[in-house]
Amino acid sequence: MRFEGMFGVFSGRVRDILELAEGETSADKVTDLRRAVEELVRPGMHLHLGHAYMRPNAALYEICRRFWGKNPGFTVSSLGFIANMVLLVHGGLARKLITTFCGDSYPFPGPNRVYQEAYREGRLEIENWTVLTLPQRLMAGAMGVEWMPTHSLLGSSMAEENAEDFRVVEMPDGSRVGMVRALRPDLTLIHAWAADRAGNVLLTPPYAENVFAAFAAREGVLVTVEQVVPTSFLRRHSHFVRVPGYLVRAVCPAPMGVHPSGASNQGIKEFDAYAEDEEFMLQLREACRGEETLEEWVREWLLGVGSHEDYLAKLGHERIWYLKGRAAGDSWVSELADRVPFIPHTEDYTPVEMMVVEAARLLRRRVREAGYRTILAGIGASNLAAWKAWYDLRREDVPVELMAEVGFYGYTPRPADPFIFNFRNIPTCTMLTDIPTVLGSMVGAESGRAIGALGAGQVDRYGNINSTKIPELKLFLVGSGGACDVALGAGEVLVTVAQDRLRTPQKVSYVTAPGEKVRTVVTTMGVFEKPPGEEELVLTAYFPQVAADGRDALQAIASRCGWELKAAPSLRRVEPPTREELYDVRIFDPRRYFLEEAPSSAGP
Structure with a gap:
């Protein structure tokens, strides 16, 4: 820009001011990841692994390589311990976890042997919180209260x-x-799309727990990034800059640094998004089933890999480009087309399919009757039911929106992948936000008009949910996730659960989520509901595959229920699912992760 004559005697000063304002800072926090871990991470620290929808997996691997088998006695907090985070326990790095979930989550939830054995043997302390309250603790720490x-x-x-x-x-x-x-970790680790050399950090939504942990950390933040960018780039995208440089101790380049998880580039298409590595996570999940197989995996993918660069080389260019292609919003089309020959075409159905279809019907009915404006679903069969209900309500032009706790609002689920947080649903969202907004305001505030749909490890006759642990058996399940937040915040809750005596005890020995607002429980055999003003669930309907009449159905369900059944005076026989209902459900879960076994006569 030329100033000659424009500002008179002030032109020189104006030029000097602009050069200073538009120039790059001299600060330089860029360093090698190994060096950053050596300098910043000490035994006995409280580390927080941030989850602003990007997990710092490259940093996790580096910490594990450095401290493997050395018993550093870390306390580690994180929204959830999933996938490769199991290494912290298997390698003896963590003595205590502060979290909401410990187990396998992708593509379907379940317990993990490593956490279960460490908990049972007393080698691991697990401090259980919820998806809302853990960020709230970090928020308090960030705000200095x-x-x-x-x-x-x-x-x-x-x-x-x-x-x-x-x-x-x-x-x-x-x-x-x-x-x-307030929760105040010693050091917070996050992964981000970009940062400048001064440490100002850019993240794209959704934001999940957000970045409160960065502000709460006593010793600052170690950041890994896909790219180091000029400050001028951040200025053009300042609405995505979430962490100021003064909090950051080190900026470590680590492309593909959240692998095997994925990274969404929503809002900044200059970045190359990449999807979850399903094959990788399923292989790790299978390896965790045995001590020898997990040790073999560790030798191949952790201890046998010297650095993040070596890790990427081992993944290979073809796999990396495949994951980038799979992140495309329309990639579900080819995936579904590949699976169509294996999707059951028959009208025969399984108990789980019947449960999902009937749960969807009941959700649809309650949305219409009570005027709910949003549906918040958990992971699993309850999520499939919510998706099915939403599409049915859309066909009827009923205004209702789907939400997912990590920050999805108003999304339209795509077929082919039933994982609730899958990246192809992100571009369909009307709003991308964070957990405090979704669970704290849209579900929990008085202005919220949400109905919840949850799965459960166990549910008792009062509707109390347990997905955390069975203390008398020293058995750890997975944790609360957002179940407690939804159960206490939503207008009402519908629960799906398999029908057997272990899953439906007289009284759960651990209350993950109180049952006061649980109005309906749909099992693989029938429907339980709470009459107005009553605290106990009553059997109101049975599925057609259970028995030919109500009397036989009552006897069959009672034999697989852990409490003494109360039944409505007249039991309703549920209508079998139609072909259209079955097809809707099956195209969302073509690999049958949640639908489980196929019907006996499955086929075209």
Whole structure:
């Protein structure tokens, strides 16, 4: 820009000011990941692995390589311990986890042997929180306050277990509210799309737990990034810059740094998005089933790989480009086309398919009757039911939106992949936000008009849900996730669960989510509902494959129920699913991760 004559005697000063304003900072925090870990990570630290929808997996691998078998005694907090995060326990790095979920999550949820054995043998302490309350604790730490109010946890076993960090206090108006204590890790690790050399960090939505942990950390942030960019790039995208450079201790280039998870480039198409590596995660999941197979995996993918660069070389260019292609919004088309020959075409159905279809029908009915405007679904069969219900309501032009806890609002699920957080659903969202907004405001606030659809490890006659642990068996399941937040925040909740005596006990021994708002439970044999004003579930309907009449159905269901059944005076026989209903459900889960076994006469 030329200033001669424009500003008179001030032209020189204006030129100097602009050069300073538009120039790059001299600060340079870019360093090698190995060096950053050596300098910043010490035994005994409390590390937080951030999840602003990008997990710092490259940093996780580097920490594991450095401290493998050395018993560093880390306390590690994270929204969830999934996939390769199991290495922290298997390698003896973590003595305590602060989290909401420990297990396998992709493409379907379930317990993981490594966590279960470490918990049972007393080698691992797991401090259980919820998907909402863990970010709220970090938010308190970020804001410099000691306590943060929450509507979650009340009436759950987590409230009792965490008595030092959760209190119920009386407010000036006489009401009582839960309060969670601030969480302040020593060092926070995050992965981001980009940062400049000064450490200003750019992240694209959704934001999941957001970046409160960066502000709460006592010793700052170690950041791995896909790219180091000029500050001028950040200025053009300043609405995506989430962490200021003064908090950051090191910026470490690590392309594909969230692998085997994926990275969405929503909002900045200059970046190359990449999808979850399904094959990789399924192989690791299978390896975790045995000690020898997991050790073999560790030798191949961790200890036998010297650096992140070596890791990428081992993945290979073809695999990397495949994952980038799979992140395309329309990649589901070819995936579904490849699976069509294997999707059952028959009208025969399984108990799980019947459960999903009937749950969808009941969700649709309750949305219409109660005027709910949003549906928040958990992972699993309940999610398939919510997707099916949403499309049926859309056909009827009923205004309702789907939400997912990590920050999806108003999304339209695509076929081929039933994983609730799959990246091809991100471009369909009306809004991309974070957990406090979805669970704290859209579900939990009085202005929210949400119905919840949840799966459960166990559910008792009062609707109390347990997905965390069975203490008397020293058996760890997976954790709360967002179940408690939804159960306490939504207007009402529908639960799906397999029907057997273990899964439907008289009383759960651990309350992950209180059952006060659980109005309906759909099992693989029938439907339980709470009559108005009643606390106990009553059997109101049975599935046609269970028995020919109500009397025989009652006997069959009672034999697989852990509590003494109460039945409605007249049991409804559920209508079998139509071909169209079955097809809708099957194209969402063509690999049958949630639908499980195929019908006996499956085929074209």
